[in-house]
Amino acid sequence: MNFNYIKTLVILLAISLTACSSDDDAVNNLGGENNVRIEFDAGVNGDALLLGAASYTNSNGESLTINRFNYIVSNFVLIDAEGTEFTYPKDDSYFVISEENELTEVLLENIPADEYVALRFGVGVDQEKYQQGAEGQGDFLQIAEENEMMWSWQAGYKFLNFEGTFTSESITEPTIFQIHMGSHGSSLDNYREVTLQLPTDALVSENLSPVVHMAVDANQVLDGQYKIELSEAAVVMIDEVKSPQISENVSGMFRVDHVHNGENVQH
Template sequence: MRTYIFKSFLFAALAGLYTSCSSDDDTSALAGEGQVSVEFDNGVAGDDLILHTSAYTNGNDETLTIDRLNYIVSNFTLTDDRGNTYVYPKDDSYFVISEESEKTQITLTGIPAGNYVKLQFGIGVDQEKYLQGAEGQGDFLEEAEQEEMMWSWQAGYKFLNFEGTFTSATVTEPTEFKIHMGSHGSSLDNYREVSLDLSTRAMVSEEMSPLIHLSVDADKILNGSDKMLLSEEPVIMISEEKSPKIAGNATEMFSVDHVHNGSGNHH
């Protein structure tokens, strides 16, 4: 009889423990709002990006010293594991990522609780926002000017500002290169969007604030689906032929490295 009572007690205790663990792991109970941070870890073909000093040989056998890598990211949306998509407020959804200013992490606040499995964002500033005029840009216009991400208000934003020097088999002396990509009126709209599946769910709640860590490969700018030689054209700014190709290549720069789920943001 004592053995039976002991076994019954043990079974009840184990069942209680299992229930407790299950409730701790039950992410369907996420509630409230939280924040999501996104880290843009800039590199070149698997190497860390170090401005001004390191030399990188790209897939076109050109050796680059990079002095600037700035780009605009915008219009963030998050999709959860139930297919619900949260669109971040448009007026707050424009950011400059700048390696030289060490602006490589953004934080999206007020995100509804959920398990998010997809991140989408734009590269550049969409026509809808630009056509709101200078008054409609808010504080972002001043930030873009400070970070060398404007030609002029009339000419528009630079979506990508990639600069440095290079040498190649045919260009033996260090030569300046400048790759600026943006939209120039409705006839040349180079705004593009990126969609990334998250390798691990980003769990958001009042207690959970995940960090999505993205790897960014600057080599793709010239060595993506479209190959471009600096030795043929070291300055590309407003090109009906090459600017759209650079815009397409830029979407290939981004991949998900990992997701940190926790009460604080980690690197």
């Protein structure tokens, strides 16, 4: 057998064993705590989302220019391979994601060391939190107001604020659309929870601080499980039929693209 061939095989085997050993060391040496960062990368049916600068055509035959894509995520839970759940402190677990204001990441601090295989979170604000009253919202109430995520305290939070202009076969001039979705009392509760498996385990330890890259498809708002035609109603805010449908669509717009397990990354 060719000597160079044997030498190459030996080198490749050594590299493989070293990589495996490095991975094993990272897993076996989990301990302490660290942060988990979740980055929300917005797109539209596979294309990058460019606010106000591009048009996107959905399966309803409508062409949209998106000017605003804001939503609330909350109540984060990390789940390990044994099904054990770590629930992030509730009072600190409400965030606005806003493309226009460059609020595109969530930082979860002081997460216990573990190998996490799944992530659960809410879209919107749950009834338990809202019923604590304005005084019980902490700083989040002001953050929501500053990012156009409130109607008023009495009317509640906007879980989704999706706005722009559109044209269609029947509407040829650019027309404003506004899709605002939230809960309206206990009778119309549009809060939803999403559970996502991670394509790669998120490793947390004193020296490992993972970044979860979330792909978010804005096209799903109108073109998901339910088809919402702007040509029928360009403004949807409080609708007993369409609002729950939009909430289901929104809960389906999230996908974990990849996980980066960074070593010695401190935030």
